[in-house]
Amino acid sequence: MSTYSIRDLEQLSGIKAHTLRIWEQRYTILSPDRTDTNIRTYGDEDLKRVLNISLLKDHGYKISEIAKFSTDELNREIVKISERHLSYPDQIQALTIAMLDLNEDRFEKIISTNILQAGFENTMINIIYPFLNRIGTLWVTGSIGPAQEHFITNLIRQKIIVAIDSQIGSPTSSGKKYMLFLPEGEFHEISLLFAQFIIRSRSNKVIYLGQSLPFNELVFAHELYQPDYIFSVLTTVPSNHEVQPFVNRLAGAFPNTQVLLTGYQVVGQDITPPDNTIIINQITELMRIASN
Incomplete structure (x- = not known):
């Protein structure tokens, strides 16, 4: 009680x-x-x-x-x-x-x-x-x-x-390729799942890698799939002092891919996004990007 x-x-x-x-x-x-x-x-x-x-x-x-x-x-x-x-x-x-x-x-x-x-x-x-x-x-x-x-x-x-599962239709030829994941130790999946719904509903292709993905597995999947965008939600990990190094590592590992990040650890924090990284402050921003 x-x-x-x-x-x-x-x-x-x-x-x-x-x-x-x-x-x-x-x-x-x-x-x-x-x-x-x-x-x-x-x-x-x-x-x-x-x-x-x-x-x-x-x-x-x-x-x-x-x-x-x-x-x-x-x-x-x-x-x-x-x-x-x-x-x-x-x-x-x-x-x-x-x-x-x-x-x-x-x-x-x-x-x-x-x-x-x-x-x-x-x-x-x-x-x-x-x-x-x-x-x-x-x-x-x-x-x-x-x-x-x-x-x-x-x-x-x-x-x-x-x-x-109920979404109707398939990606169009102009649709972009997205790869969605949560970093190792991150299990808060609701925002990532809803991002999948939003991106797919706008006729894009999505590879959903889910919770707690080791970084080396992300690199492997990226080499295989070659996405236009990587999207992740940082809610509890990495820890505060490790967030900026993690963001830099993501951007550096995939210089030709647009990295989209949201979640408590990056929104409203003193994070400096690299050139190929966007901090998503509102869900409407993801909707706009997915619609383009």
Whole structure:
């Protein structure tokens, strides 16, 4: 069971700590424990309740009305709202609750509805990517555990693979050749998989080499395939002081290939890209390159 401060609840729900204290006193909607120094601490059920309340309030429910709901009644109201066409922040909030509850049915309903209404690519850009950013915040603050993170990211990964397998059409003669990989020790595959979807959907050829590829194997595959572009996502590796040498090594090993890099380790960092290297700051930049 995780423990949260009132500031954690504020950050995760968007409801001010001052407001939460008033609700706690007036409506007894939260049941915090107290430390020896009388500081409030909250548990998993408190977090889920606050997230649910935030979603209901955004849809016109009054806090005095919400406070009267039992847990089952609160959940039923959330399901009703989730079946409507929600705004993007609402969808992300609903996905967060599904993750915390390990609720695959709710995840499936939210994502399938959005794909049907807006298409897979728009669903990824407007809902899944912001949701992944929220997961990162929850992970850093200790708000979710490995089971919840693995549960939701594996569901997202499955959705992308199905979308890739469902793509219709073949590369055109004018399509470029892309080689996609993650460096050795890197296992965060969702962004790489979505990049594969984007590149293939624009009639390009893709060789997907996947997770944790040793550098010598990348060199071997490059000699065999001779791609126009190499694309990778650097999320956790290399370590900070090794990123620039790794970028330089990539660019130097493949001087006649355009190297495209994204991920936490390079975006917004003090990385100097060599002449044949581009740092992809937004997914729309990859879409533009793949379209050309």
